[in-house]
Amino acid sequence: MSVLAAPAIRAASIPLAFVLLWSTGFIVARLGVPHGPPIGLLAARFILTLVVLTPLILLVRAKWPTPRQMLHLACAGLLLHAVYLSGVWYAISIGMPSALSALIVNLQPILTAVAVASAGQAVTGRQWTGLVAGFLGVVLVVAERFALDGLSFASMLACVAALLGITAGTLYQKRFVPSFDLRTGSFVQYFAATVVVLPISLLFEDTPFHWNLELALALAWAVLALSIGAIFLLFLLIERGEATRVTSLLYLVPPTTALMAWLLFDERYGPLAAVGMMCAALGVWLVQRRA
Secondary structure (H helix, E strand, O other): OOOOHHHHHHHHHHHHHHHHHHHHHHHHHHHHHHHOOHHHHHHHHHHHHHHHHHHHHHHHOOOOOOHHHHHHHHHHHHHHHHHHHHHHHHHHHOOOOHHHHHHHHOOHHHHHHHHHHHOOOOOOHHHHHHHHHHHHHHHHHHHOOOOOOOOOHHHHHHHHHHHHHHHHHHHHHHHHOOOOOHHHHHHHHHHHHHHHHHHHHHHHOOOOOOOOHHHHHHHHHHHHHHHHHHHHHHHHHHHHOOHHHHHHHHHHHHHHHHHHHHHHHOOOOOHHHHHHHHHHHHHHHHHHOOO
């Protein structure tokens, strides 16, 4: 391997690892939601993440953000964790079809590009083409599993809130606090999210937890692989790249999740989904490719 090839491989490995880990989020939601209240499960996930981060921070004596950075991190954390995840998990728990929720949430790259363009930043014609191609790929992937059974105004509202939350959170963090220590910064974000979701769960949810191996494994994966692994990678991508390029990677999530569901749960993965995966990959390549 040449010296020049090593940085390129490292640069490509971060987006790849992010897509693979982030794609397991819907799998975890499917495994966890039947065993407990959705917001309560998120509160448990956030608290366990804080428990894991605390000794890590103390052991390495990680640098804490300034008070101003903490405020911005808390705001971004509320949008990225409390609003986005609560919206998705609640929508799924009250019957929102997973394919439709994936379709709504994956409007984020286009919504981000519109916001970026409205702020006066350049989005090239090639990138717009890639964004449309990527979304078309998502449509093809979910088309075979698309259904409206269980759809309600509340589930639609929750999904739209999730879409707005992750879009606003990504742009807010990129604008106000793009660089910070991932350990302490994430601690601030999850603490802020816990302060919001825990009281909501205690006040409005009465569904009991049904503890079993499946729920324990789902929470463990959600904490280690998603709340720490995937989020750390997302923050690295936000720090290093443009918002439009970062969010375009989410087009690869539904095809990857569908492939995982086929392998794990024997769900249908037909030719249309395969074409959709190729279309999404082409769209992401067009967005990522530099002139």
